[in-house]
Structures are given as structure tokens and as C-alpha cells.
Amino acid sequence: MNLYKNFYVMNAMSTRAERKQKIVLPSTPFFTLGIAAGIAVIPISNALKKTDATNIQVVSPNALSMLLNDLYIVLSVSLLAILLGIVCAFYLEEWLPKTNWVRRFIESHVAVLTGIPSVLYGILAISIFLSYAGTLKVINGAPAAQDTGARPFQRHTTLFLGEGLIFILMVMPVTIKTTQEALRSVATPVREAAYALGASQWQVLTRHVVPIAFTRMLAAGCRAMARAFATAALLIGTYIWHYTAETDGMSSRFLLFLGAALFLSVCSSTLVEIHASIYNSDSA
């Protein structure tokens, strides 16, 4: 019954332009993410090759601190990604019309990327880590010769870029989506009342939209960071469990990141609840 109804609806969309609007654009993530998944196969297969027992080696404290430095940089990158995501959401929601194809393209990707469980990102991050962190390995406590050359440094950059990209992919869509929802929650009558009094778009944004949407934007940031911290914890966990020695300091970091993830998740939900209880009386 419903199927037939949908069939007729599809038929009713006669023009090419309409079909493009309603079907082609929303399905682009299939292709782009398909390509991305294809690329992701490389580090995953690399990592799988490396997981035989002979490869488990001792890692120097030097490499440990490098990894941690990396993680902190990566986490700052995700903080930047949150800010960028908020700006992006403002641009999409407040400036581009709903029918704009750039907006629809980004929104369909954002929808898909937020739908991907963070565990999948975590697996990808671990794979990248395992396949490119190899040069940091030190055999029998003595640094290997290739540790100091230019080649290891390059590989280190790959590691950093890979992990950074994953954190951005994880954090930005969530931020964009939640911020957009927050912006949409600012009632049209409030905006129209302000515009009707001669307020400029900038004034409406700073005087009404941001104050009302702020709590939820903060919640969005928390949620995104929680995702990042959880994955970082996963990475450190892998590190501890994969390389059996020299784990001092790592366990506490692991717990720290895990705790941060949990704390931020709770913060996010609480903020949303607080927001709802403040503004519920308003929506009537």
C-alpha cells in the first residue's frame, strides 16, 4: 500500500531538476563515502598484517611521549573542528537557503557521518596508528637506526594527519548537526519580531539567536568532544594492550581520557535538559 503510494509520489516528480533535488543530492554520500571506505582499507589491511606475535616489540619512552603529544595536538585539532563546525552550521542555517545545493550536499554528508558509530572511527584510528607508528618501535631497548632519519619523521606526519582527519570527521558533523538544530529551535516569531523592529541580521544573531541557542551549542561541543576523548582513550588502550612494556603513565592517561569522555557526555545531556526546562515555557 505504502509502497505504491511512494511509487506514485516518485512518478509525480516529473522534472529532472526535481529528481536531482530529491534523490541525487541526498544519495551522494554513497559515492563519496564509498571512496573513503576504499581508502580506509589500506591502513586496516596494513594493521592486520602487523598483528602477528613477532611484531610485538618494546617501545621507547620517547615514542610514548610522542604519541601523547600527538594526541593532545589531535584533541586541540578537534577543538578547532568544533569552532569550525559551529561557524559552518551558522553559515548553512542562517545564510544559505534550504534549497541551495551546497547546503544540501553538506547536510546529507553530515547526516551520514553523524550516523556512523564512533567505534568505527576508533577502529580506523587504531588501524592507522598500528600501521604508521611502526617506525617508532625500538628493538630490545635500543633505538633502531631508522628512528632518527627523515623517513620516520614523514611517517610520523602521516600518522598525525590520519588521526587528525579522523578526529575532524568525528567531531565536525556532530557539531554542525547539533548546532543547526539549536539554531532551528530559535522560534521564527522571535526573529520576525526583531526584524520588524529594524534589527539587522547581525543584531538578530547576536541578540537573540546566539543567547537562545548557546546552551545547546555548548552541549553540541561537549558531545563532539566526548566522542573525540572516547576514541583517544581507545587509542591509548590499544597502545597499552598491544605493546606490553613501558606503559607507565599510559594507564592514567587512558583513565583520564575515558573519564573525560564520560563527563562530557553527561554534561552534554544535562545541558540539553537544562535548555529544555528553561525554554519549554516559551515555546507555548
Add this chain to the structure above:
Amino acid sequence: MLSEKEQSILSIRNLNIWYGDKQILNSLSFDIQQQQVTAFIGPTNSGKSTLVRCINRLNDFVPNFKSTGEILFKGTLLGASTDTTALRKQIGMVFRKPTLFRCSIYENVAYGARISGASRSTSLDGIVEKNLRKIGLWSEVENILDETPEQLSTGQQQLLCVARALVVEPEVLIFDEPCGELDPIETVKIERLVRDLADDYTLIFATNKRRQAARVSDVAGFLYSGELVEFGATERLFTNPQDNRTEQYVTGRLG
């Protein structure tokens, strides 16, 4: 002929409006004279709100909004390059539902002055008091200026919205069914205020209550499914309608 044209503050020529593919307004033409109350009557969904929102360009925010035709405000053709912010400062609006901001009564009224860059040095207190007195709400809110407007009745809130609009010092003030949510006593207050304001402002009043239009307006237009069936002096429109549909509407047999 020329002098008459100079007097009309707003001229609308062949205005057509679409939301998407649906045509809402059909080739409207009329003039609005200074310091008169011009009412638009018509049943629900006849396009009254759409029409008045074109005048202060609030429809610009509606996606899929399309229009053709001309709107002249004080002789200037409004177009894509019009400074809508400046225009809306000259054409204020009061909506059906009073929408006050989440701040004190004082700040709500002072809003228009604040966004125009009024700082502490300008006497905001004076502006607020003057406009609250003008709408006759001063004595009621004098002591609760710093509290939120939520405690006020809907009618008081609507009056506050009028005061808030007056602070911007507009020349034209649009009322889109301002009494839609009010009880009869509050309605009378607003109607009286509208009559008083006509001494200083040009008023446009959309309503679906025909007798209300008869009470407050000097000129009235009857909108029926996007068509301006008749436009003329209220007195004549109600007592001697030219069009069959107008007659049916004002006598309560249509809409």
C-alpha cells in the same frame, strides 16, 4: 492628480505573490494615504498576512517566495537593493501573537532605541516613559519595569508590542490581526489606540472581523482568495458595496 499621488505614502501596482508554485496574491493595485487607517478584510487564508508582510519585506525570509509588480514607498520603488533594515524602521509591525523578548519590560520597550545605537547618554528612560504613556500602559507597569513581561495579560503584552514598535519612530505601522488572541475588553483598548495613533501615523490593519474593520478604518479593502475584490472608503464599502462578493461578505453570507 499629482497632489493626490504625492499624498499616498504607499503605492502598490500589479502585485503578484507566489509561495512556490502556488499563487497567493493576484495582481493587486492600490494606494495608501498618509495618516489614515487602511484595513484589509477577508476570510482566513485570503492572503491578508501575505500582503502586509510584503510591505515591510518580512516575506523575504520565506523560502520559495516570489513576487512581481511594484511597491512604491514615499515615491521610491522598492527592489532587491532596498535597505530592508532601514525600511523596517520606517514601517513597523505588530503581530497577531504578542512576541516579547526574554528581557525586562523596560528593555523590551527600549529595544528599538538600543539597536539604533542609543547609549546611556541618550535618555532611554524618557523614551520608554513617553511611549508607554502614549499607549496608556505607563501607570500599570511603572513599578515593574525591571521585571519580565510574562506576568502581564495578553492584552497588556500586545500594548507593550505597540509601544516597542513606536520607539523606532516609524511612519507606517502595520497591525496584522492584533486582536486575534485578545478578549473583548482588551480588543476595545487596541481598537481605541489604533484610532488615536491615526493622528500621527499611517496605519495598515489586517483583520478577519468585518465589524472591527468598520470601526477602526477610514479605507478598507476586501481580499478574497488572493484577489482585491474591492477597495475604497470604509463607509461606502460597508454600506454600498459595488461587488456582489463584497456585499455577501460584509453582510456575513460569505466567508
